[in-house]
Amino acid sequence: MGTLDDLPIDLSFSCNPAGHPQVPDDTSVVKVPENIIRKLKAGAFGCPKARVDVSFPEPTSTLYDLMT
Secondary structure, eight states: OEEETTEEEOOOOOOBTTOSOOOOOBOOOEESSTTOEEOOBOOOOBOOOOGGGGTOSOOOOOHHHHHO
16 A cells, blocks of 8 residues: 555555466556556466475474484
């Protein structure tokens, strides 16, 4: 949230649980406030995953495991 030339603007983003779906870009012209026009809405990003779900950092053996 913020302002642009004293006009309130919200550039909030949210992730897409489906990841990066292949969808056409939205090229519809939309007046956000009166003096600002959106001409393109494109792209998506997947939601972050917990480190443990993606094995980051990679698990390592303990010293005890290496000695036995």
